[in-house]
Amino acid sequence: MFRSYLRLALFALGLLVGVQVPGFIDDYSKRVDAHRIEAEQGLKGFRQTAQRFFKGDLVALVGHYQASADPVMRSDAQSLGTLVERSAFLEREAKAMQGAWYAQVFHLATAADHELMEETLDAYRYQVLLAPEAIVWGIACAMLLAWLLESLALLVGVLLGVGRSQKVQRRHWR
Template identity: 70%
Template sequence: MFRSYLRLVLFALGLLLGVQVPGFIDDYAKRVDAHRIEARQALQGFRDTARRFFDGDLDALVAHYRASPDPVMRSDADSVATLVARDALLEREWQAMQGPWYWRAWHLASAADPALLAETRAAYRYQVLLAPEAIAWALACGLFLALVVESVVSLIGLVLGGGRRRPARQAWR
């Protein structure tokens, strides 16, 4: 009986964990988009200058700033280069978050920007979404967690018990 309740608790825990996945993915995507818009706005003046003098090439603008004899311009070159790199990073992250749910999940698990991921994790508030993808994640995580834990416990029981099963008790006659 205890084992059955343990299975139910593990399944419920898996459900609660799994239902968080789509919400976290959505929060990360929104954070990336907000930062991307902010980076675009910060670069707008430099984009206008690059468009007027360098056919829109921001790298040429940075190279021009770096080649300047003025130390202020050289210092600004590093600032603009940082903004350009940040804009490119955010654009790549945004593109990665535009695919299907499994691409977004894989990107978050394997290649997400660590700083944005930490920022999202710090600001994330647990939520229960009742969207179809949240329900699917919840069921999959619940089943997986219950299966893994029960398999590990059964394996430990086999190892410690030497593979022997206790004889079944005979029913009362």
């Protein structure tokens, strides 16, 4: 009876963990979009200048600032270059989060920005979504967790000889 309740508890735990996945993916995507919009706002004036003098090429504008004899312009070139790089990075990150759900999960697991991931984790509030993808994630995680832990318990039991009858143990020790 205890094993049955333990299985149910593990299943419930897996279910609750699984339903968090779509919510976390959504929060990370929204955070990336917010940072991307902020970066674009910071570059708005520079984009207008680049459009007017360099056919919209921000890299050419940065190069022009770097080549300037004015030390203030050269200093601003480094700041502008950082903004341009950050904007391009956030644009790539936003595109990665627009793909299929499995591509989003793979991206978060392997290539997500650690700073944005930490921000998302710090601000994340656990939620139970009743969206179809949350339900699927919940059931899949619950089944996987229950299966893994039960398999581990059975393996440990076999290794320790738990559940064997005395007759079977005597037969193997002859």
